[in-house]
Amino acid sequence: MSGLPPLPPIDGDATGRSMIDLLDEEHEQLDRLCARAETEPAASDVLVATLARHLSAEEQYLYPAVSSVLPAGATIASRELAADAELLVALRRLHTNADRSSLRTVTEHVREHTHRTAGELFPALRSRCTEEQLVRLGNRVEIARSAAPTRPHPGTPSTPPLNKLVDPALGVVDKVMDALTRRTTWEEDL
Structure with a gap:
């Protein structure tokens, strides 16, 4: 494997969706939710939850792969983690206030994030990883x-291994x- 973090062995071919396809689809969903939150207050909660799940999965698997x-x-992963930290602060404001200013800030961060990943990270990963590796990472992203x-x-911790321990524990509390x-x-x- 091309330097990726270790993935468990598999018997046969890996099945599932590519990490890049999953995350790209989520980026489209996040853009859609940002627009819906402008007119539907309930969409704001869904945006917060979807973005929190998305960032957690990226921090666990995308950035280590990058x-x-x-x-x-x-260097790229550090830059993205710093941007995620800013986004989480803005997301916390949106979660607690749900005002237009907080929504605008989150929307701007989401647009910048999706532009950087789609334009820079995803094409570079596609050129350096096999489809099987990306599918196996996609399976991990779905679980995360x-x-x-x-x-x-x-x-909270934003890099493995601590985030792989802390995020699921926080997820249980949040879901309750x-x-x-x-x-x-x-x-x-919705």
């Missing part, structure tokens, strides 16, 4: 996303709080 396989990957927090937690408050966290439930 760091491992791209020239200057560690399902266990991830649904609320922003700035200041979501159930108790009947908070909508999935777009299909």
Whole structure:
């Protein structure tokens, strides 16, 4: 493998969706949710939850892959983690205030994030990773996303291995709080 973090061995071919395809699809969903949140207050909660899950999964798998396989990957991953930290702070403001100014700030961060990843990271990863590696990483992203927090937690670990331990624990707490408050966290439930 081309310097990627170790992935468990598999018997046969890897099946599933590419990490890049999954994250790219989520970027489109985040753009759509930013627009919906302008007119639908409930979409703001879904935006917060979707973005919190998305950032958690990227921090667990995308950035370590970037760091491992791209020239200057560690520098790029550090830049993205710093941008994510700013986004989590803005997301926390949106979660607690849900005002137009907070939504505009989050929307700007989301647009910058999707532009950078789609224009720079994804093409570079596609050229340096096999489709099987990207599918195996996609499988990990799906698992991480399902266990991830649904609320922003700035200041928690953003790199493996600690984020792979802390994020699922926070995810359990967040999901309990979501159930108790009947908070909508999935777009299909809007």
